[in-house]
Amino acid sequence: MTTDQKQALFTLIKHAGQHAQALRNQGLKIDSKGQQDFVSEADIWVEQQLRHWLAQHFPTDGFLGEESGLQTGNGRTWVIDPIDGTTNYISGMDYWCISVACVEGEQVVLGIIYAPDRNEFFVAEAGKGATLNGHPLHLREPNPEQVVIGLGRSSRTSLDGYLKTLQHLADQGVEYRRFGAGALMLAHVAAGQVHGYFEAHLNSWDALAGLLLILEAGGQANPFLAHNGLIQGNVMWAATPRVWQRLSPLLLD
Structure with missing residues (x-):
């Protein structure tokens, strides 16, 4: 191009x-x-x-x-x-x-x-x-007690799973925001406005542009395109490296 x-x-x-x-x-x-x-x-x-x-x-x-x-x-x-x-x-x-x-x-x-x-x-x-x-854009790590992540939810996943995620975050002292546009929230991770974004299932058209923004800004993410993620969608978890490592055992379990 x-x-x-x-x-x-x-x-x-x-x-x-x-x-x-x-x-x-x-x-x-x-x-x-x-x-x-x-x-x-x-x-x-x-x-x-x-x-x-x-x-x-x-x-x-x-x-x-x-x-x-x-x-x-x-x-x-x-x-x-x-x-x-x-x-x-x-x-x-x-x-x-x-x-x-x-x-x-x-x-x-x-x-x-x-x-x-x-x-x-x-x-x-x-x-x-x-x-x-x-x-x-260059990601900066937040203080552990100041982490805020974005969340998304759709009808393709259960409400119980979403509520468990909220409980995990509360147990970790992590704040969250849900604004209803996953692609833009991913972009705002890259811009440092939130420190990560999680959604149990996201379609590729919502995920891929923001995913690259985060990776190129220095972040970390799960391999979204694995298991035919382009067509079927996948779990989406991307964040600053330390936040990603800290919360992955809870969010990706």
Whole structure:
């Protein structure tokens, strides 16, 4: 991927996010995929724009989108969540984002997360570091008594398991936040706003861009793509190295 292609993709993602803001301001058409699981016309529009651009520029690449599913390719696969945090988005909250990742084999090589309402544009490239609005990101370890991690939960996992996780964290004196957009919470781990993120099952379109951001900022994570994680999703646990080591026996048991 050339520098010009990357810049064109960045511009497209920013335009798509701004158009999603405009659509929300005009009044959205919203459908329900399940309990507390919504899709808006903006989800469909953003994914279509990204899919069309990628098909033009990388016609042999695969594509996996939350709304349109999998199209296999000849090596690379682009993994897209057009709007992560749709409930937040349609409610007028600022905690939502567009997530774009590129996977080659078993490695995420590019991750982009854009939160339009917060004016946050995250980029990570394998081996080249992570940035927020052009500024490099480097994780710092928190004091053990000041650890705060992000949590996610979906209907794909049991409420009992989630409540046990809360009990484990309380026993360890660890605070938590749940904001309803896993991709953006992963990005905020890389930015140091929280110190880790855990979800018992996360889909790849929510996980991969943020995962690369954390790794490139100096963090640690479970091997998400193992066991067909690209298609089936997986547990997601990523954090600063010391927090990851400390809490992994509890969260990954």
